[in-house]
Amino acid sequence: MPKKILNQNQTPLYSAIINYTAEGTIPFHVPGHKQGRGNKELTDILGQNCINMDLTCMEDLDNICNPVSAIKEAEELAAQLYGADKAYFLVNGTTSGIQAMIMSVCEPGDKIILPRNVHKSAIGGIILSGAKPVYVHTEINEQFGIAMGVKTEDIAAALESNPDAKAVFLMNPIYYGIASNLKEIVSLAHSYNIPVIVDEAHGAHLVFDERLPQSSMEAGADLAASSTHKLGGSLTQSSLLLLQGSLINPQKLKATLNLTQTTSPSYILLASLDIARKQLALKGQQMIEDTYELAIWAGERIKKIEGVQVMDEEVLNYQGSYAYDPTKIVINVRDLGLSGYDVEKILRKKYHIQVELSDLFNIIILVSLGDNKETLSILIDALAEIAKGQKLHNVFKYFVPLPAIPESVISPRDAFYAETGPVPLCEAEGEISAEMIMAYPPGIPIICPGERITQDVIDYVNILKKETAELQGTEDPDMVNIKVLKNRLVLVQNEEKLNQEAI
Numbered sequence: 001m002p003k004k005i006l007n008q009n010q011t012p013l014y015s016a017i018i019n020y021t022a023e024g025t026i027p028f029h030v031p032g033h034k035q036g037r038g039n040k041e042l043t044d045i046l047g048q049n050c051i052n053m054d055l056t057c058m059e060d061l062d063n064i065c066n067p068v069s070a071i072k073e074a075e076e077l078a079a080q081l082y083g084a085d086k087a088y089f090l091v092n093g094t095t096s097g098i099q100a101m102i103m104s105v106c107e108p109g110d111k112i113i114l115p116r117n118v119h120k121s122a123i124g125g126i127i128l129s130g131a132k133p134v135y136v137h138t139e140i141n142e143q144f145g146i147a148m149g150v151k152t153e154d155i156a157a158a159l160e161s162n163p164d165a166k167a168v169f170l171m172n173p174i175y176y177g178i179a180s181n182l183k184e185i186v187s188l189a190h191s192y193n194i195p196v197i198v199d200e201a202h203g204a205h206l207v208f209d210e211r212l213p214q215s216s217m218e219a220g221a222d223l224a225a226s227s228t229h230k231l232g233g234s235l236t237q238s239s240l241l242l243l244q245g246s247l248i249n250p251q252k253l254k255a256t257l258n259l260t261q262t263t264s265p266s267y268i269l270l271a272s273l274d275i276a277r278k279q280l281a282l283k284g285q286q287m288i289e290d291t292y293e294l295a296i297w298a299g300e301r302i303k304k305i306e307g308v309q310v311m312d313e314e315v316l317n318y319q320g321s322y323a324y325d326p327t328k329i330v331i332n333v334r335d336l337g338l339s340g341y342d343v344e345k346i347l348r349k350k351y352h353i354q355v356e357l358s359d360l361f362n363i364i365i366l367v368s369l370g371d372n373k374e375t376l377s378i379l380i381d382a383l384a385e386i387a388k389g390q391k392l393h394n395v396f397k398y399f400v401p402l403p404a405i406p407e408s409v410i411s412p413r414d415a416f417y418a419e420t421g422p423v424p425l426c427e428a429e430g431e432i433s434a435e436m437i438m439a440y441p442p443g444i445p446i447i448c449p450g451e452r453i454t455q456d457v458i459d460y461v462n463i464l465k466k467e468t469a470e471l472q473g474t475e476d477p478d479m480v481n482i483k484v485l486k487n488r489l490v491l492v493q494n495e496e497k498l499n500q501e502a503i
């Protein structure tokens with residue numbers, strides 16, 4: 001039966017919120033600030049309209065755990081806009097959606113096929129679910145020093161060796177805007193009856209411009225978590241989880257989502273999803289097309305600056321990069337003799353410009369619905385001035401080869417919950433890591449919980465430290481120590497003791 005076309009002019013949830021205040025309802029419920037009366041300073045700062053919207057679940061405002069009215073209607077509108085069968089509002093960021101996606105398809109010990117350069121929320125989902133990751137190699141772009149998408153052949157090989165996998169997990173696109181051939185991978189995975197679940201944190205806008213990589217739902221993926229707050233115009237933390245097809249059990253998905261989401265959703269965030277969806281439905285195509293043109297305009301100008309390179313369609317010559325999103329302007333600054341971190345700092349301190357992300361070689365400029373030629377011209381002029389002041393030389397003489405994916409000894413979950421202790425990283429060869437080390441570039445976990453630390457991993461981390469690359473993931477902020485599994489530690493200590501006694 002054809003689906004009823006819904007009226008995208010409506011904002012059922014936002015309207016319910018407005019009705020609540022318009023009726024002059026006296027609140028004897030949380031939040032305890034009671035429409036701001038209990039916190040005047042906060043009300044003055046945020047404004048009365050905003051604080052009035054900070055409400056809680058009740059009959060007319062629906063309940064996020066089991067929506068039957070206003071939230072359900074708002075979710076149906078979002079589903080229709082994105083071409084999904086169902087949409088779920090998320091208020092704990094895309095992270096909660098990614099965790100729920102993985103937990104709803106994988107039980108402890110189940111395999112999940114995924115690229116190595118996933119966001120840490122996916123590793124979190126793997127730890128929570130107890131899944132066993134089967135990593136797929138990602139091509140490294142040496143010019144930009146980053147990991148790209150995955151090749152369909154590599155997913156095919158992983159599926160052939162692991163036909164019992166419970167899901168293929170992909171990013172569409174990666175942080176740097178590069179997308180794999182999602183449609184091809186989806187049909188391949190579906191031929192094994194395996195669902196494809198997608199981290200679409202950077203893809204809320206894809207569906208509105210054909211020149212952008214294809215969206216997960218258009219490519220036939222089963223599940224996707226999409227950060228409406230990043231590129232769709234809603235407030236930070238508000239995202240969508242999209243579902244289609246019959247490979248995922250919606251009841252299990254919703255039950256899992258109720259584990260990863262709060263029972264006290266912010267109605268300000270929920271309303272922002274409803275309002276952003278309406279804007280995207282009515283004006284999204286024009287707005288995203290304009291954004292695309294603007295980004296191309298800016299990228300062309302930045303390219304003319306001597307000493308910088310801008311990622312463009314040439315990136316498609318790399319295997320595993322099937323499409324790319326130019327609204328993320330990836331600017332390589334290595335020929336300026338500056339790192340991306342340096343340029344980020346100069347832009348911020350001297351020009352009051354903040355970039356989206358910097359790494360050893362690049363900065364990323366995010367062009368979105370809120371930008372215009374005026375703001376971008378300020379950036380272009382600032383970059384030109386920085387470049388003019390630099391002697392052109394490449395300080396990073398070689399590209400540091402990435403160590404091989406280390407041997408996985410136990411599951412990330414078992415490593416996470418095992419007894420652990422810190423050891424100096426320089427002495428950690430052979431230990432089983434209980435932590436993840438993540439570096440930009442190339443945006444790949446160098447070691448994950450449960451993997452054996454190799455000398456190559458230690459050397460690589462030391463090289464990145466020397467280059468002042470940003471390393472994240474260990475409890476020790478300086479990454480001098482790494483948490484490893486204690487059993488192995490005790491074994492080593494006992495061995496040392498025995499050796500000493502023998503001497």
Ligand SMILES: Cc1ncc(COP(=O)(O)O)c(C=O)c1O
Nearest residue numbers: 093094095119121175199201227
């Ligand atoms: C690739 C990717 N996936 C997932 C996330 C998590 O999204 P959120 O911050 O909405 O939880 C991010 C956040 O930056 C991301 O970059």
